[in-house]
Amino acid sequence: MAILEVNNVSIRYITGDFKDIGLKEFVMRKLTGNYHVTEFWADKDVTFSLERGEMLGIIGSNGAGKSTLLKAVSGIMVPTEGTIRRQGSIAALLELASGFDGELTVKENAYLRGAMLGYTRRFMDEKYDEIIAFAELKDFEERPFKQLSSGMKSRLAFSIACLVKPDILILDEVLSVGDGAFRKKSESKMHEVINSGATTILVSHSLEQVRQLCGKVLWLHKGRQVDYGTDVAGICDRYQQFLDGTLSIERAGE
Helix, strand or coil, X not given: CCCEEEEEEEEEEEEECHHHHHHHHHHHHHHHCCCCEEEEEEXXXXXXXXXXXXXXXXXXXXXXXXXXXXXXXXXXXXXXXXXXXXXXXXXXXXXXXXXXXXXXXXXXXHHHHHHHCCCCHHHHHHHHHHXXXXXXXXXXXXXXXXXXXXXXXXXXXXXXXXXXXXCEEEEECHHHCCCHHHHHHHHHHHHHHHHCCCEEEEECCCHHHHHHHXXXXXXXXXXXXXXXXXXXXXXXXXXXXXXXCCCXXXXXXX
């Protein structure tokens, strides 16, 4: 049985001019039928499923709907249409700086993020040294979090998410941060997480990462599902051809 099923999921944003015209003008326009809203479908009819231990790579240009889809999968957003069924605990690294307090120390933020993921103080006490060691932040644990570089912050977030071993792990461009040595270490950790049975979704602009790590790939374009399946190399090749301008999006979806 699939641990994650996404069936015909569509997510719509509705925008209007209310914030620009004020309440009085809004009421007048509603009464006269002169109030207009704009619908924007960030994702439309996306379908995929993952078994325990599988890793899905999601590819697509900026504005493809990748991050919005991840927010729906993680439970932050509710789909406008379609259904998402998930089992087990979820750790999502969508915005690396979110969930941290710049005024607190690195150590305090580690416990804060752990609490947000639903882990007990006792569990974090057991895992803390391992998390800090992996993130390479032993010399910084008593410093204010705001003094860390963006790479350090992402290393801490990645370490907490991976070392607590969730059932479903969602990573949005996390493996692209940090220096080359940490990227290699994080990729090695990803293999370990997958082998331990965690189901993982990775959004990455690095097709090489997707080829190396993922057993399935989902290609999105302007919210539409272009391709999906286990032919990771083939789909990545076609996506590269699209980026190079030698393959149209219409032909890619055939």
